[in-house]
Amino acid sequence: MALNVNVVSADREVWTGSASQVVARTVEGEIGILSGHQPMLALLAQGEVRVTTANGEKVVVDAEGGFLSVDHDAVTIVAGKATLVA
Structure with a gap:
């Protein structure tokens, strides 16, 4: 099962x-999210959000706040600033 x-x-x-899989930096530390993860809400810290797509590609977003x-x-990331890293 995949994450949306x-x-x-x-x-x-x-994006x-x-x-x-999604890996993000929160104010409490880095968190990894896989399918079936318990519902949660966390504050983002400045840093990378790393997404491994369903077909294995890597997507990196530089996020700040949010x-x-x-x-x-369903994983929703709302950042004050977010830029897709090439």
Whole structure:
């Protein structure tokens, strides 16, 4: 089963897609999210959000501030600033 991931900044959608794993830095430390993760809400710290897509590709987003929400295999990341890293 895959995660449905949506990464947005204050002014635009940065990345949306299906993923097998998401790793993000929160104010309490780094967290890894896989399918079946318990619902949660966390404050984002400045740093990378690393997404492994369902087909194994790596997507990296530089995020600053905001929050991360997990609910029923849906991961939503809303950052004050977010930039897709090439």
